Every structure is written in C-alpha cells, then in structure tokens.
Amino acid sequence: GSHSHPPPPIMKAAAATAATAAAAAAVFFEDKKGERSTDVVDDEDDDDDEAHVDSNGNGEGHDTAAAAINLGVIGYARELATEEKRLTAEVFDSSDALTKPSKAKSLKKLEMLLGEHHDQHAWEDPDDEAPVLLTGRKGKAPVIPVNYAEVSKEKHTRLCVQDSEWALSKRRRRIIASFAKAEKKAAAGDEEVSSESDDEESEDEDDETEENLAATTARKTRRTTDLTSGNIKVHKLRDANYKSRSLGHVRAVEFHPGGRLLLVGGQDRCLRIFNVDGRHNARMHCAMLPRPVLCAHFTPDGAEAMCTGDSAHFFAVDVQTGKPTKISGFVGRKGEKYRTFSVSPDNALLCFHSDDGSALLAHRASKNCVAALRAPAAPIVTSCFASSGSHVYTLAKNGNVNCWDTRTTRRSIFEFHDEGSVAASSIAISPDSTRLAVGSSTGVVNVYDADALAASAAASSATDSSAAAALRAQPAHSRPLHTFMNLVTPVNQIGFNHDTSLLGFCSDEHESAFRLAHVPSMSIFSNFPRDNLRGANPKAKNPTTTSFAFSPASGMLAFGRTTGTVQLYRLCSFASV
Numbered sequence: 001g002s003h004s005h006p007p008p009p010i011m012k013a014a015a016a017t018a019a020t021a022a023a024a025a026a027v028f029f030e031d032k033k034g035e036r037s038t039d040v041v042d043d044e045d046d047d048d049d050e051a052h053v054d055s056n057g058n059g060e061g062h063d064t065a066a067a068a069i070n071l072g073v074i075g076y077a078r079e080l081a082t083e084e085k086r087l088t089a090e091v092f093d094s095s096d097a098l099t100k101p102s103k104a105k106s107l108k109k110l111e112m113l114l115g116e117h118h119d120q121h122a123w124e125d126p127d128d129e130a131p132v133l134l135t136g137r138k139g140k141a142p143v144i145p146v147n148y149a150e151v152s153k154e155k156h157t158r159l160c161v162q163d164s165e166w167a168l169s170k171r172r173r174r175i176i177a178s179f180a181k182a183e184k185k186a187a188a189g190d191e192e193v194s195s196e197s198d199d200e201e202s203e204d205e206d207d208e209t210e211e212n213l214a215a216t217t218a219r220k221t222r223r224t225t226d227l228t229s230g231n232i233k234v235h236k237l238r239d240a241n242y243k244s245r246s247l248g249h250v251r252a253v254e255f256h257p258g259g260r261l262l263l264v265g266g267q268d269r270c271l272r273i274f275n276v277d278g279r280h281n282a283r284m285h286c287a288m289l290p291r292p293v294l295c296a297h298f299t300p301d302g303a304e305a306m307c308t309g310d311s312a313h314f315f316a317v318d319v320q321t322g323k324p325t326k327i328s329g330f331v332g333r334k335g336e337k338y339r340t341f342s343v344s345p346d347n348a349l350l351c352f353h354s355d356d357g358s359a360l361l362a363h364r365a366s367k368n369c370v371a372a373l374r375a376p377a378a379p380i381v382t383s384c385f386a387s388s389g390s391h392v393y394t395l396a397k398n399g400n401v402n403c404w405d406t407r408t409t410r411r412s413i414f415e416f417h418d419e420g421s422v423a424a425s426s427i428a429i430s431p432d433s434t435r436l437a438v439g440s441s442t443g444v445v446n447v448y449d450a451d452a453l454a455a456s457a458a459a460s461s462a463t464d465s466s467a468a469a470a471l472r473a474q475p476a477h478s479r480p481l482h483t484f485m486n487l488v489t490p491v492n493q494i495g496f497n498h499d500t501s502l503l504g505f506c507s508d509e510h511e512s513a514f515r516l517a518h519v520p521s522m523s524i525f526s527n528f529p530r531d532n533l534r535g536a537n538p539k540a541k542n543p544t545t546t547s548f549a550f551s552p553a554s555g556m557l558a559f560g561r562t563t564g565t566v567q568l569y570r571l572c573s574f575a576s577v
Contacts, residue, residue, distance in 0.1 A: 227501050229521040232528050233572035237278035240264070240558055240566040244272055244283045249546055250560030252296035252307070259552045259577050261319070263305050264566055265293030271307055271317055271324070276556070278568060285322025289315055295340040299364060300347040308338045308352070316367070330360065330369040340382060345431075346389030349406055359383055359394050361406060371410045375402060382426055386450075387433045395427040401438060403454070414457030416478040418446055426505075428494040435481075435500055435519065439491030443513075445505050446480035447522070453478065482522035486515045493547055497554040504548055504557075511542035514559070551577050 239245075240253075240262050248267030255262055261284065264272045271287040291309035298305050298319075308314040312329045329336065333354070341352040343364070350367075352360045357379025361371040373380070378398040385392050385406075391413070394402045399421030403413045418424055423441040429450060430436075436448040456478070489509040496503055500519055507513035516525045547560040555577035559567040 227518065227573045229518040229523045230526060232516065232518075232525045234528055234557075235570040235572055237556075237568040237570055238281060240274050240276050240281050240568045241272060241283075242281060242565075244274075244286065246270065246272070246564035246566075248292070248564060249562045250564060250566060251292070251294050251546055253547050253549045253558045253560040253566055254297055255549050255551045255556070255558070256298050256319070257300060257302045257552060259555075261298075262549075262558060262566070263296055263298060264560070265296040265307055266560070266564065267292040268564075269293065271296060271305065271315075273305070273317075273319065273322065276558075276568065278556075278570060281568075285317070285319075287315075287317045287322055287324045289324060297341070297343045299343060300345055306341065306343065306350065308341055310337055310339055312337055314338060314341070314352075327367045330362065333360070333369070342383050342385060342392075344385040344389040344392070344406070345387050348389055349385070349392075351383045351385070351392055351394075353380060353382060357397075359392075361392075361410070371406075373402075373404055373410070373412075375400060381424065384427050384429045386429060387431055393427060393429060393436065395424050395438065397423060399424040399438075399440065401427065401436075403457075414453070414461075416453065416457075419478070419480055420444060420446070420483075423490075425490045426492060426494045428496060430496040430500040430519075431498055432500055435496065435503075437494045437496070437503060437505070439494050439505055441490040443485070443487030443489050443491060443507060445484040445487075445491055445494065447482045447484070447503070447519075448478070448480050484515065484517060484524070486524055487513050489513055495548065495550060497550040498552060499554065502550070502554065504550070506545045506548055508544050508546040508562070511544050514545045514548065553577055 241264050246264065246266040246268050247270075250264060250266040252265040253262065260275055260277075262274045262276045264274065269289045269292050271285075271289060271293055272283060273285045275282045275284050289307070289309070291311050293307050294309050296305060296307035303319060305317040305319060306314065307317065312335060314327050314329075315324045316327060317324045329338075337355045338352045338360075339355070341350055343350055347364055349370075350362045350364050351373075352362065354360055357374065359373040359380045360369050361373065362369045373392075373394060375394065375396040377400060378396040380394045381397050383392055383394045390405065390407050392404050392406050394404065395418075396402070399418040400415060401418060402415045405411060405413055418438045418440065420442075421438065421440040421444070424438060425441050426439040428437050433450055436450040436453070437445055438448070439445045484505070487505070487507050487510070489507040491505050492508050494503070494505045496519070503517040503519050505515055505517075512529070514529055516528055517523065518525060543561045543563040545559050546562055549558050551557070553576040554571055554574045557569045557571055559569075561567065
C-alpha cells in the first residue's frame with residue numbers, strides 16, 4: 001500500500017547514540033562479572049574486604065549504566081522535540097508554504113478549525129450589503145407585476161378615443177396611403193387588386209358597418225361591367241370552413257339569399273353555416289344529423305335550410321338558432337328514400353326525387369306532398385324550377401327533359417330529348433329562364449334556348465290537335481345553342497350565376513374537372529381554374545370538386561372538395577358580393 005518515508009538525519013543520530021550507550025553498558029557488565037569470579041577463587045580470607053569491594057564496585061557499575069541509559073533516552077527525546085518544533089515552524093511559518101498543495105490544504109483546514117481569517121475580505125462591495133433574493137422557480141428572476149388595468153386603459157385611449165392624436169394620425173396615414181395606391185393603379189389601368197392593399201385595410205374592415213363594408217369592397221375591386229371572354233380576374237381568399245373543416249367529402253355548398261352566409265354539408269353528418277367575409281369566416285351553426293348530407297338548399301326567404309340524405313326523412317334547419325327539425329317523409333309513401341331535391345324561387349314548392357323514379361311536389365311551408373310527377377319511359381334523376389315557379393323541368397335517366405305545369409294541371413307541357421345524351425346526370429336553368437343546360441354521363445354539356453323550346457312546343461301542339469300531342473308536345477327545334485365537351489366524366493352539377501353571364505359545371509370523378517364558361521360568347525375561360533383546384537402531389541389521389549356555388553351577386557365562388565375544405569374565390573369582375 002502506502003510508501004514509508006525515511007527518518008530524518010537527526011533521528012538517525014539519536015538512535016545511533018542510544019545504541020552505543022547500550023553496547024557500552026553491556027561490556028561494562030561483562031567485565032565486572034569476570035573480576036568477581038576470580039576474587040572468590042583466590043583468597044577466602046579476604047571475603048569481607050572483597051565482598052565490600054565487590055558490593056561497592058557492583059553498585060557503582062549499576063548506577064553508571066542506568067545513568068548512561070537515562071541520558072541517551074532523554075537526549076533522544078529532546079532531539080525529537082526540537083525536530084518537531086523545527087518542522088512545525090517550517091510548515092506553518094514559511095512564506096512558500098502555499099506553493100505546495102499538501103501544505104496549503106493543511107493550512108486551510110487548520111484555519112477553518114481555528115476560525116482565523118474566516119470573516120476577513122480582500123475588499124468591500126456595497127452590493128453585498130443588500131443582496132437581491134430571487135423568488136422565481138429554479139433561481140430565475142421574479143416576474144415583475146404589471147398593472148393590466150392601466151395598460152388596457154392606455155391602449156383603449158390610444159385606439160378608441162376620437163381626440164387621440166396618435167389614433168387619428170395613424171388612421172390618416174393609412175387612408176392617404178391606400179388612396180394614393182388606388183389612384184396609381186387606376187392611372188396605370190390595372191384592374192386587379194393586390195394582396196398588399198387587402199392586408200393594409202383589413203384592420204378597418206372589422207369595425208365597419210354593412211354599408212361601409214360594401215363600399216370598401218367596391219373600392220377594392222374596380223367596377224367592371226363588361227365581362228369579356230378569354231380570361232377572368234379572380235382572387236384567392238381564405239377557405240370558407242377553415243375554422244371547422246368537414247371530416248368527409250363536402251357534398252353541398254350554397255350561399256344564403258342575403259349573401260353573407262354559406263351552407264356546407266357533407267359525409268360527416270354535419271350541416272354547418274358560416275358567415276363568410278373572406279378573412280375570418282366565422283362559423284355560425286353546426287347541426288348534427290343522423291345521416292350524411294347529400295343535398296342541401298336555403299329556402300328563398302332565408303329562414304330555413306333544407307337537407308336530405310339517403311333516407312326516408314329529411315330535415316329543416318332553422319337559420320337563426322341552428323336547430324334541426326325532422327320531417328318523417330310523406331303520408332302513404334313509407335320506405336321511399338329521397339337523395340336530392342330542388343326549391344322553387346317563389347318559395348312555394350319543393351320537388352323531391354324519390355328512388356322509385358318519381359318527382360314529388362310538396363308545399364314548402366307545410367311539407368306535405370301535393371303531386372307526384374312521373375316520366376313515361378325512365379326514372380327522374382333531377383329537376384330545376386323556372387324563375388317564376390310556375391314550371392319545373394325534370395330530367396330522366398335516358399336523357400328526356402319534361403316541362404311540367406306546377407300551378408294548374410300539374411302535367412307535362414312539352415318533352416324533348418337531350419341531343420347525344422346516353423345517360424343524363426344534371427340539369428340547370430338560368431335565373432332569367434332563358435337558358436337551359438343539360439349534362440350527361442359522358443361529360444357533355446348542352447345549352448338550350450328555353451324560350452325557343454317553349455315557343456316551338458306551343459307551335460307544334462297548335463298544329464297537332466290530338467290529345468296525346470296536347471299533353472306532351474315535341475318541340476320542332478330542340479337543337480342546342482352550344483355544346484361544351486371539355487369534360488370526359490359524368491357531370492354532377494351545373495349552375496348559372498345571377499345575370500346568366502357565367503356557367504359552371506363540374507365532375508366529382510376527376511381532380512381538375514371544373515370549367516367556367518362565358519355564356520354570351522359560349523367560350524371557356526382559359527386561366528381559371530389552372531392549378532389552384534388540383535392536388536400538389538401528382539402521384540397521389542388528388543382531391544376533386546364535388547359541388548360549387550355562386551354568391552347572389554356573383555362576387556364570390558365557393559368550391560366543395562373531397563378533402564373536406566371549401567375553397568373561396570373573389571370574382572373581381574363583379575363589384576358586390
């Protein structure tokens with residue numbers, strides 16, 4: 001284990017002296033012992049004297065040896081004490097003691113034990129007299145308390161008080177900058193509004209009234225009354241349902257007649273109503289239904305939202321409260337399912353499409369069935385009402401289109417076959433009842449002149465006086481005005497905008513199957529949609545457009561997607577929303 005250190009030289013000398021003394025004492029005792037033996041043998045007469053001498057000599061020898069031993073031991077002890085004192089003085093009083101780690105450690109330990117120099121400092125720091133104690137967690141600085149009432153009052157004064165110079169100056173600078181930018185764009189002839197100006201004025205839009213908001217929207221978008229073919233100016237807005245996305249495919253989207261609410265229904269069995277402004281898009285209501293929503297429409301008065309699924313009952317959702325009311329089908333028609341329906345513009349009738357191939361007319365207020373319309377050769381798949389509500393057009397599976405009287409006879413006025421249609425899928429009529437569009441399963445969309453069809457049917461019925469011809473007249477001129485062949489998959493929805501200048505049609509079986517047409521020129525806009533409705537990953541299954549809707553003034557266009565989102569676009573060619 002540990003190494004033993006050799007003894008110092010003084011200790012070696014003391015040991016040698018003690019050994020020498022002991023050896024001398026041993027020799028002395030041996031000599032005395034021999035002399036005493038010789039004296040005893042030689043003379044017995046001198047026993048007393050020799051014994052006296054012997055005893056004296058022997059006593060003197062013992063005292064001398066003991067004295068020698070005592071002197072050696074005492075000298076050795078004194079030398080040890082002297083060496084210990086010298087070593088102690090060398091260790092504790094030497095100036096270079098701190099240069100050796102072992103001695104410095106011993107010195108420090110001794111000072112701690114004795115308490116010497118423990119309270120002495122090299123200098124005095126005034127900060128040490130009043131130390132700062134940290135009260136935060138893990139030695140962190142404490143949080144300085146803030147008077148939030150004073151801070152809120154100051155912000156309120158700066159932002160809301162009319163006499164605040166800071167608020168007035170900031171608002172004045174923003175208004176001057178926005179007007180300068182608008183004048184610069186007007187001088188350059190640029191009709192498109194940039195996103196920077198929208199961001200600069202977004203703070204003021206929250207506090208404006210409906211009139212100011214309409215004026216701001218009109219100022220942002222230059223009023224373009226002439227919508228030309230070729231390209232259309234659009235602006236992408238925030239998704240309409242970004243705050244509450246659907247968990248499945250979106251099957252129905254429609255704007256409220258007032259223009260500020262948007263209805264969204266889908267496979268997640270929820271009917272949501274949003275207040276769309278392009279920025280916040282707050283959710284107003286969310287009605288939970290027992291089945292997925294396949295079709296949904298606002299009533300023309302805006303009081304209710306009707307929706308159907310693949311079931312024998314349908315629902316009416318109150319727009320003010322968001323509470324759904326269940327209507328358990330119609331009397332005498334148990335077991336029939338209603339997937340889709342249409343609403344008359346005069347808010348008088350509803351037309352439900354039954355799975356048995358008939359179209360059921362029902363009062364909008366009482367929800368009672370008043371008539372059943374049935375095509376002679378094929379089941380009815382969809383329908384649409386004329387603007388007056390006095391006629392309803394039904395489309396059969398084989399492509400036959402019937403026009404029915406909904407007020408008096410409730411019989412077919414005329415019938416014609418969609419040209420080139422093998423299996424029809426959708427139908428729509430313009431708000432002014434002048435154009436009729438029919439879509440087929442092959443992606444072909446035919447646009448007809450509705451007035452010409454009615455006039456031709458009336459002329460043919462006048463020439464043929466038979467009862468069968470009077471009940472179902474054939475138009476003499478049933479050729480379409482134009483045929484759009486831009487899609488190759490079934491057209492599931494067709495729709496006109498409010499002034500019949502735009503026609504949209506889509507297919508939910510292809511990721512980019514939406515087209516927007518300019519009706520006066522019967523041409524497709526080439527710049528919309530381009531890539532904004534397509535998926536980002538070409539290898540993955542991209543989302544498709546399942547439904548779309550124009551706002552009442554055509555200022556917005558909404559798309560329902562299979563991803564559960566509702567994309568919102570601003571059509572810059574229309575001033576109001």
